[in-house]
Amino acid sequence: MLKLSRYVLYDILRSKVIIVYTLFLLTVSFSLFQLEENNSKAILSLLNIVLIIVPLISMIFTTIHYYNSYEFIELVVSQPLSRSRILLSEYSGVALSLLSAFFMGVGIPVLLFSFSETGLALLFTGAALTLIFTSLAFLAAVSARDKARGIGVALLLWFYFALIYDGLVLMILFSFSEYPMEKFTLLLSALNPIDLGRIFIMLRMDVSALMGYTGALYKDFFGSGTGTLYTTGIMLIWIVLPLLLALRIFKKKDL
């Protein structure tokens, strides 16, 4: 598998998009840390990068990469290699390059300027979101036959998780404002990895007290070992499940 990933990686590096992405993250992170006298404010701005930009880029990049390497996939499919191995190689190649871009672009500045629990939570969330949205993008790409539709589906998914979902949550919270919603919102957060990551970081930013009773509940939950385990577990499911689905579809797909 690594053998194929190597070629995938090589191909990605040749396209230079990933280098531009790395430099973009690096520039943004460094300038945030330089401009803001307060590191926690820079972390706050980085939070938006991690929650919005990282998933978006991961999705778009992965989808476009998939369609661009259609020839490569066609070529290797006629070779004595199993379909799952081919897709997993593609996945690991893409995920690895996006992850290294993230760690170089955001990881290094964070470790240099703000090596703290919040910083680490930010990196953890960013890495998890990269993997999750790469998985989702693969699912979108193998499901849709043509490039335009694939990218469309990917964008829609991103839009849903980044924006629409929170709108729905807001609606639900207002429709049921008479009921105790704390436990329920906990469940809701698991259904959107961006929300889960946001809450995971937020609780380490010392704002949990703002949330009153809910915050205390969340802090007790997410702050504990179980909470971290829970977050990691849910994130892992979000990585594995779409990838498995993508594999299933890819195996049955005509190329």
Next chain:
Amino acid sequence: MKWLLTILFVFTLEQVIAHTIVVGRNRHISTLRQGITAAKDGDTVLLNKGTYKEGNIIINKAIHLVGIGAPVLDGDNKHEILTLTGKNIVIKGIHFANAGYSSMNDYAALKIIEATNILIEHNVFTNAYFAIHIANSTGSIVRNNIIKGPDRSEHLSGNGIHLWKCENMTIENNSVQGHRDGIYFEFVTASIIKKNISEGNIRYGLHFMFSHNDTYRDNIFRNNGAGVAVMYTKNVRMENNVFDKNWGPSAYGILLKDISNSFIKNNQFIQNTVAIQMEGSSRIDIGNNLFKANGWALKVQASCDGNIFHHNNFFGNCFDVATNGTKTLNKFSSNFWDKYDGYDINKDGIGDVPYHPVSMYAMVVEQNPATLVLMRSFMVSLLDKAEKAIPCLTPENLIDNKPVIKPNK
């Protein structure tokens, strides 16, 4: 030679008028009770180093009780240690330990009732129910004391410095921690609280009610369960204090309830859940304060009117201002808001477009606190941006017409 004689003369004179009684383990007078009994008005009782467990001692004459080498008066967790009444009493350098607890009486390590011109200084109080409890007294000073509470639950602990129905009191340079309320004022007028540090108390760092014409300044209130509460009072000056890290589901830098004609100036509010919560307060001048990294800098209920917020600096607060009404009768002017993104074309240091300090999301949260779970989400920032472009939910006239471009000094 001459001046030496003079001093000697003064010394002997002192000996003649005011006697000094020394109490110590190996002395002629070995218990404090004996010492106090022997002393007459104007005498000084010197208490030598050691631990004295003598139950409750009452002082009702004008004497100075001075500890040498921090002698310990131990209440054995049963007794009120020292009770003062009368006038011109000084208590200095004593370590009060383990005063008793009672659910019926407000036992205190040091209780002062109906007294005048009392000076309490350089004492240490540990593990007391109430540490210093003063009632119906006037013109007294409590300064340079160190008070460490037992850190018990709210019901099992009393206040650090507790004043009830007093006048012309000065509370200065004390450090209070681990009590229910660090400093408690009720019906205390024309008094001053300054340079104290009140931190890590279970409820309020300062609990202040019906205490008109008082000033508190240069104090630090840090990490108290519910911050500082100032209620039902007129003419309070709150200046140069630091309100720091009062974090919690219902913690405030200051909770203002029915306060009027007062001043809140040059204070620093840092990392409080709510820096200032105002309810039913009027005509307060809130100026030149720093609000930094608080959850809410200001929560102004619709019941407040005629307050003016000016020349304050707002940095990195989650919400600058929140309110529960759509009408506002308070004025905002010349503040610095770090979230302000207007411009200043004529370079006069004042932004050319007004600033709306209440965000859409702040209004949403006010209506439905559960929505705080969406804080810092993309949707919320879009919502705020949209509201800024076309305001419809946020109060129209709650604006700062002269937001300054650079932080006020």
Next chain:
Amino acid sequence: MIRIEHLKKRFRKLQALDDINALFSSGQVVSLIGPNGSGKTTLIKSILGMVKPDSGCIYVDGKPINGDPAYRGNIGYMPQIGRYPDNMQIGQLFSMMKNIRKAPEASLDNDLLVKFNLVSIFDKPMRTLSGGTRQKVSAALAFLFNPDILILDEPTAGLDPLSSELLKEKIMQEKKKNKLILISSHVLSDLDELTSHVIYLQEGKMIFLKDIATLRQETGEDKLGKAIARVMRGGKKEALWIDEVLAVKESEKLP
């Protein structure tokens, strides 16, 4: 070597393969002919596992192909239009394929690589290559691993006459090594000298599969094209198409 049983495949409205049954053995050169859209490429891709059939089964060396992908190690495939990763150089392509197949250097058949003079342009990226050169690369790759089964989809389309001849010579050589060679083409003249069997597809149906001797005998025609034309005329099926083929053939004879 390859046995196909009741193979069916449908793409939405188009029945691409309709109950195909066939048996190909080693030593045969099978011409797979039929009009455009008759299902030739689908059949080939089914054998390679690139298209998943709706029903029916394909056996290679007695084993069904939908399990272990290892059987493809014994097949050399030259696609109709060779598509390769744009950024990859020819040399890298070859080294990658060697890497994937794990073939020892000694067993490799570099014949076409040398004859097409591809080694001299090893450092050229695939995107710069002309259609003909790509075909040469595809051909060289198909023969590289000395497989027992060769599947060539329109092999001479786009090749210049010289290369075309070289390829034909190569096919002849391999035929002598008792290999199974499956060639799809509609340019009949190319196949005349090589073919031992003919399989004729139309609208997804297999019209016939006959060895060339039988075909000649039945039709009395010496040339393959004419023989087929005769068969077709007899059946009056797609007569127009046969005429077209003959016209092409005539025009090719001219120069």
